[in-house]
Structures are given as structure tokens and as C-alpha cells.
Amino acid sequence: MANDSMTITDHRTDKSYEVPVECGTIRAMDLRKIKTSPDDFGLMTYDPAFMNTACCKSSITFIDGDKGILRYRGYDIDDLAENCTYLEVAYLLLCGELPTPEQQNKWVAEITHHTMLHESTKQFMDGFRYDAHPMGMLVSTLAALSTVYPEAKQVLDPEVRQRQIVRIIAKMATLAAYSYRHRLGQPYIYPDNDLSYSENFMNMLWRMTEPKYVASPVLARALDILFILHADHEQNCSSTTMRVVGSAQADPYLACAAAAAALSGPLHGGANEEVLCMLDEIGSAKNIPAYIKRVKQGEIKLMGFGHRVYKNYDPRATIIKQVADQVFEVTGRNQKIDIALELERIALEDDYFVQRKLYPNVDFYSGIIYQAMGFQPEMFTVLFAIPRAAGWLAQWKELMQDPDQKISRPRQIFTGRELRTVQRAGEHENAKNVGRILVHQ
Numbered sequence: 001m002a003n004d005s006m007t008i009t010d011h012r013t014d015k016s017y018e019v020p021v022e023c024g025t026i027r028a029m030d031l032r033k034i035k036t037s038p039d040d041f042g043l044m045t046y047d048p049a050f051m052n053t054a055c056c057k058s059s060i061t062f063i064d065g066d067k068g069i070l071r072y073r074g075y076d077i078d079d080l081a082e083n084c085t086y087l088e089v090a091y092l093l094l095c096g097e098l099p100t101p102e103q104q105n106k107w108v109a110e111i112t113h114h115t116m117l118h119e120s121t122k123q124f125m126d127g128f129r130y131d132a133h134p135m136g137m138l139v140s141t142l143a144a145l146s147t148v149y150p151e152a153k154q155v156l157d158p159e160v161r162q163r164q165i166v167r168i169i170a171k172m173a174t175l176a177a178y179s180y181r182h183r184l185g186q187p188y189i190y191p192d193n194d195l196s197y198s199e200n201f202m203n204m205l206w207r208m209t210e211p212k213y214v215a216s217p218v219l220a221r222a223l224d225i226l227f228i229l230h231a232d233h234e235q236n237c238s239s240t241t242m243r244v245v246g247s248a249q250a251d252p253y254l255a256c257a258a259a260a261a262a263l264s265g266p267l268h269g270g271a272n273e274e275v276l277c278m279l280d281e282i283g284s285a286k287n288i289p290a291y292i293k294r295v296k297q298g299e300i301k302l303m304g305f306g307h308r309v310y311k312n313y314d315p316r317a318t319i320i321k322q323v324a325d326q327v328f329e330v331t332g333r334n335q336k337i338d339i340a341l342e343l344e345r346i347a348l349e350d351d352y353f354v355q356r357k358l359y360p361n362v363d364f365y366s367g368i369i370y371q372a373m374g375f376q377p378e379m380f381t382v383l384f385a386i387p388r389a390a391g392w393l394a395q396w397k398e399l400m401q402d403p404d405q406k407i408s409r410p411r412q413i414f415t416g417r418e419l420r421t422v423q424r425a426g427e428h429e430n431a432k433n434v435g436r437i438l439v440h441q
């Protein structure tokens with residue numbers, strides 16, 4: 001018997017099966033041969049919310065949730081945040097290595113030259129209501145880009161794929177900035193090719209009548225670091241969405257739109273917006289104990305706390321706290337940080353949070369920084385989506401090159417009715433007439 005295998009005994013039949021174990025997993029399809037009779041479908045696993053299911057082999061991002069480790073392609077997140085730009089990290093995620101100086105120049109030039117939106121896309125954005133949520137605008141316009149680049153449907157062609165990857169990473173910042181300006185009723189600002197990715201984003205957000213936008217280097221670097229921290233997080237809800245939609249060979253604009261829709265949920269990337277609402281509701285440090293009591297009674301959740309994978313401090317939250325201090329030196333202190341710090345202190349001493357291993361996640365502090373920079377909470381998830389596009393696309397590229405992958409199509413345990421037939425009035429004495437179709441009691 002091979003060492004890396006296990007024996008499963010089915011007590012329904014008293015039969016034993018040897019199942020190979022690879023990288024700490026068994027293949028769910030190996031369970032299919034466990035049957036009670038030749039016409040039995042075979043054993044399946046039941047795993048709602050994918051609590052214990054690996055859906056792919058990936059070499060992009062490594063997380064050890066118990067130790068609080070996050071690495072992209074082998075580099076610790078704090079190393080990358082300290083030493084790299086967002087575009088270098090995006091390249092790393094997509095290509096597996098940090099770029100050489102020549103590769104970096106080429107990559108930055110390509111991204112810079114694809115930041116413009118087609119004028120018809122600009123007009124498309126004009127069609128949104130004046131107060132449309134920016135995340136709704138981003139999701140819809142991302143999907144609409146599929147109509148601007150019809151070649152994108154050639155997802156099996158690596159060169160076509162690469163062109164769309166460049167376009168999406170380049171245009172995410174423009175789409176985000178335009179959704180911001182639209183809500184303010186301000187004219188859209190065209191990209192400025194002299195500026196870095198973050199500086200140009202700030203230019204498109206905040207330039208008014210001045211001929212050239214000059215970004216605060218501290219804020220531009222802070223944004224770049226936040227982009228690095230948010231760029232990928234292995235098989236999270238939105239990346240999984242990207243892979244599921246991508247597995248049907250939908251084009252990457254549509255798959256990214258689906259992934260962004262998943263990100264918008266308050267249990268995922270939408271949590272950063274919810275954290276600010278929560279801090280507003282708490283109002284002052286003296287109200288924290290009463291708020292924590294409501295959380296423990298199960299009335300509400302502490303937004304920005306807890307994580308499916310991290311059962312230790314989220315390493316991104318540690319870096320974000322340091323960035324917050326640098327940002328506040330430019331913008332002035334956001335008083336909400338004091339409520340957040342006190343909330344964290346009280347929660348981390350409380351048995352409820354300690355026993356459940358609930359720690360602040362990336363969303364707990366990011367919104368406070370964004371608000372200090374002048375963003376409304378509605379923009380926070382859009383800011384998350386800009387860099388996460390690099391992660392989605394890296395996951396998509398890996399998926400498209402993986403010979404193990406097929407269209408995603410889970411199984412179900414059917415709990416509905418056995419076969420029955422439609423009965424008309426008068427055909428069944430126990431039937432109750434509802435319109436013309438009968439419902440049986």
C-alpha cells in the first residue's frame with residue numbers, strides 16, 4: 001500500500017477503498033467509486049461555502065491564517081509593501097517574478113498607454129443617475145467594456161488575454177475616478193501619462209482648474225501601499241467568482257465584473273464601507289462597551305473583524321495602521337481612528353472574540369485612511385477593486401493555463417419533491433383550486 005494514501009471503510013457495505021493523498025488532500029472524484037450498489041451514483045462531499053475544499057492548485061498567493069502570514073509568489077507582504085510599487089507587484093502576481101528594470105519600463109509604459117477610456121464608455125457612464133453608487137457604476141462599466149473589445153472573447157489565445165490584462169489593470173483606475181467624479185457632478189479628467197499609477201489616479205480624482213496636478217508624495221505612496229495590500233488574497237469570494245465565470249470561457253471584462261459584484265458584498269470588500277458606518281453609529285469611545293454587548297448577543301456583527309482564513313492578526317491590518325499615521329501627518333488625524341483603536345483593544349481582551357479568534361481584518365482600518373484622504377464611504381470598495389483586479393487576472397490567467405480545470409459545476413443534494421404530475425380541477429378530489437392550476441394539500 002502506498003504511503004501517501006488512506007484507507008476508507010464503508011460500513012454500509014463493509015468494503016474498503018484505498019485513496020491517494022496528495023498535498024494534504026484527497027480528490028473528491030476518488031470518492032465516487034464508493035458505492036452501495038452498481039447503479040449508486042457514488043459518494044460526494046457536502047461543503048457549503050467551500051469551508052474545506054481546494055478548488056485549484058495555485059502558485060500565486062500563500063496564506064497561513066494561524067500564523068498571520070501573507071505572501072505573493074514567495075515574498076512577504078510587508079517586504080513588498082516596503083520595497084515595491086503597485087505595478088511591480090501586479091507584474092509579480094501575473095508573471096511569477098518581479099520585473100527586471102527593462103521589463104518594468106515596458107510594463108509601466110503599456111499600462112500608462114491604456115488608461116484612456118473610449119469616449120462612448122465615458123458617455124455610457126454619463127447615463128448613470130447623479131447619485132448612483134460608484135461600485136454599481138464600476139461593475140456595470142467593467143461589463144460594458146466587453147462590448148468595446150470584442151476580441152476579448154478569444155480567451156484561449158495568450159496574446160489576446162495579455163492585451164485585456166493590460167487594459168483592465170490600466171482602466172480600473174480611470175473607471176474608479178470617473179465613477180467618483182460622476183457623483184460629484186464634476187467633469188471627467190483625462191489620464192496624465194507623465195504620472196505614476198497612483199499619482200495619475202489622484203490626478204483623475206482631484207484635478208480641478210490647475211494645468212498640472214501635483215500629488216502629495218506621501219498620499220501617493222500610501223495609496224500605492226494600500227493597492228499592494230489589496231492586490232490578491234488567494235481563493236476569496238471574488239477570486240473564486242472570477243474563476244467560476246472564467247471557467248465558462250466568458251471574456252475577462254465580464255468575469256471581472258462578476259468578481260467585482262462579489263467584492264461589493266458587506267461580508268467581503270463591502271465591509272470597509274460598513275466599518276465607517278459602524279464607527280459613525282458608535283460615535284464615541286464611551287459607547288463601545290454597549291456596542292460590544294449587542295455584538296455578543298448576536299444582534300449585529302463587528303464589521304472589519306473576523307476572517308475565514310486568518311485566525312490571527314491580519315498582517316495587512318498591521319501595515320495599514322502604520323500607513324494611517326503617515327497619512328494623518330498630511331491630512332490631519334481622523335478621530336475615528338481613536339474609536340477604532342479602542343474598539344480593537346476592548347474586543348481583543350474579550351472572551352467572545354478571543355475564543356472565536358476574531359481579529360481586525362484589512363477592512364477595519366483602510367476606510368479610516370480613505371476617509372482622511374477625502375473619500376466618501378461609498379468609494380471604499382471601489383478603491384479595493386482597483387488593485388484586486390491584478391489578483392483576479394492572475395487567478396484567471398492561471399486558470400486558463402491549468403489542464404486540470406474544466407467548467408465549474410458543483411453537485412447538489414436534492415431535497416425537493418419526488419416526481420408528481422400536474423392535476424386540473426376536478427381531476428383530484430383532494431386538490432384545492434388556485435386559479436386554473438391546483439396545489440395539492
Ligand code: ACO
Pocket residue numbers: 236266267268269271295300301302303304305306307308309356358361362363
Ligand atoms: N462579529 C461578531 N461575531 C463574529 C464576527 C464578527 N465580525 N465574525 C464572525 N463572528 C462569529 C460568528 O457569529 C460565529 O460565532 P458562533 O460560532 O457563535 O456562531 C463565529 O464567529 C465564526 O464565524 P463564521 O461566520 O462561521 O465565520 P466565517 O468564516 O463564515 O465568516 C466573515 C467570515 C464573513 C469574514 C465573518 O467573520 C464576518 O462576517 N465578518 C464581518 C464582515 C467583514 O469584516 N468582512 C470582511 C472580511 S475580509 C475581506 O473579505 C476583504
